[in-house]
Amino acid sequence: MKKLWILLGTSIVLIFGIGWQQTTVQASTVWHNETPKVLRGIWQKTIPSKYLKDKHEKIVRHQAYRITKRFVSYAATGLDDYGYKVSQTAKVGSTYYVRGYMQDGSTKYYRTFKFIPISVKKMSAPVIMGSGQGVFYKVRHTNAGI
Known part of the structure; x- marks a missing residue:
């Protein structure tokens, strides 16, 4: 009988405890459009020729992003540019995630x-030719073709 009362008391405490805490839980990520x-x-990354396969060729390769209110475009020297219409953006910590479609x-x-601002003129962004993140610098114009 004593175990029954303990079990009943514990159940009542848990039911009321959970009942009082049932509030709307919002996701920690708020998406905007x-x-x-x-x-x-305009954000640009410059790759000197010493990092390219043909070290004798004095070509400087550029990778760049052009980010506007509704579009994210990117291009690299010698490649076509690609533009994505922004559908959602979110900030998690100091990292911005921008979803888009073409x-x-x-x-x-x-x-x-995935964009991570480092300073006003410096940002970490996905590398266009290759994988991972790279450091891009804010510029007024670019030679990458966008």
């Missing part, structure tokens, strides 16, 4: 970009 002002502009006929190609 345009890029934040801190990301907007439409080809009736097919949509989705991509999520």
